[in-house]
Amino acid sequence: MEYNKDSFEICLAKGYLRPIIELYEIPTLIDTGAVIPVFSFTESDMKDIFNATLIKNDVEITGFGGNDKGSVYSIPDFSIGSITFSPFEVFVPEILRIKYPILLSAPVFYGTVYEFDTQSSLFKVSWGDDYPKNRSFKITKLKGELYPQVNGVLLQISDK
Amino acid sequence: MPSTQLGKRMSWNEIKAVFPHRNVGLVDCVPNRYNIVSAIVKYTDKDKTYSELIRMAVNKEIVMRYTTMDEDDGIQ
Numbered sequence: 539m540e541y542n543k544d545s546f547e548i549c550l551a552k553g554y555l556r557p558i559i560e561l562y563e564i565p566t567l568i569d570t571g572a573v574i575p576v577f578s579f580t581e582s583d584m585k586d587i588f589n590a591t592l593i594k595n596d597v598e599i600t601g602f603g604g605n606d607k608g609s610v611y612s613i614p615d616f617s618i619g620s621i622t623f624s625p626f627e628v629f630v631p632e633i634l635r636i637k638y639p640i641l642l643s644a645p646v647f648y649g650t651v652y653e654f655d656t657q658s659s660l661f662k663v664s665w666g667d668d669y670p671k672n673r674s675f676k677i678t679k680l681k682g683e684l685y686p687q688v689n690g691v692l693l694q695i696s697d698k
Numbered sequence: 699m700p701s702t703q704l705g706k707r708m709s710w711n712e713i714k715a716v717f718p719h720r721n722v723g724l725v726d727c728v729p730n731r732y733n734i735v736s737a738i739v740k741y742t743d744k745d746k747t748y749s750e751l752i753r754m755a756v757n758k759e760i761v762m763r764y765t766t767m768d769e770d771d772g773i774q
Contacts, residue, residue, distance in 0.1 A: 550732070551731075551734075552734075555768045558767065560732075562756055563755045563756055563761075563762075564756065565762060565763060565767075579752065580749050583749055583752055583753070587752070587756055636764065638764075638767070639762075659733070
């Protein structure tokens, strides 16, 4: 596994209250209040664009906007700046969220320092040399809830 | 009728007013795709499906944007 202190910057789209970037030319919302990444694509688009495979059907996520039913897909390789996730598992809702085709949640950036520089309209991400640039992001169902697992580390709410 | 506005250069504010709550496919964004002051609306989600717009965006044929992204209009 390659460990390199590194950083990257991605342009923030100007004129929006929320942080919007583009990944694979697709509008992407960075939702730091979300836990699970949400990809609003049809099944055929998930397969054709991302070479994704269906992992699990009939799953549900809970958020501030209520509950969403959908499926979990696995994308074999997904890049955000100079970070590559292999695999990258995402939730695909039954009712597509057409405003933001891609929604990236906070745990996607686990182990990094990230900031929204609204003066220069840049999303900046950096990390130290104790964290790999090639990562895995999986979704695990535990007690009926979906939790992210980054590089094998299950991220869940502490009981303390 | 909004479709008569297709192919014309408009400011982003005009685009939002003419095509509210829609995904649009833009070309010739000025000054650039991250800071759209004006653009030409080539397609909307009335002419093309959401999936078609997604694929055109991935193929770099258009810049895809939802016109009222920040508004809580009941659309996710």
